[in-house]
Amino acid sequence: MSEKDNNHQLLQLFLNYKGRIFSSALGVVTGILVLCLGWIKALSFAFCVLVGYTLGKRFDSGDELKLPKLKGLFQKRRIY
Numbered sequence: 001m002s003e004k005d006n007n008h009q010l011l012q013l014f015l016n017y018k019g020r021i022f023s024s025a026l027g028v029v030t031g032i033l034v035l036c037l038g039w040i041k042a043l044s045f046a047f048c049v050l051v052g053y054t055l056g057k058r059f060d061s062g063d064e065l066k067l068p069k070l071k072g073l074f075q076k077r078r079i080y
Helices: 003-016 018-037 039-061
Strands: none
Touching: 003 018, 018 039
C-alpha cells in the first residue's frame, strides 16, 4: 500500500466517525480542564467557547449580528 492509499483510508475513517472522534476529543479536553481548573472555571471557559463558536458561525454564514439595544443602560438616570 502506498502512502496516498493510507492517507485516503485515514481520511475516510475520520469522515465516517467524525462525531465519535470529535466527542471523544471534547470529552478529554473537558476532563483535563475540570481536573486543572475545577468545575466552575471549566464551565465558564466552555460557555465562552460556545458563545465564540456561535458568533463565528453566524459571521461565517453571512448573518447580520444583532446586539440587543443597550442604549437604556448607558443613559444618565436621575434619582428624585
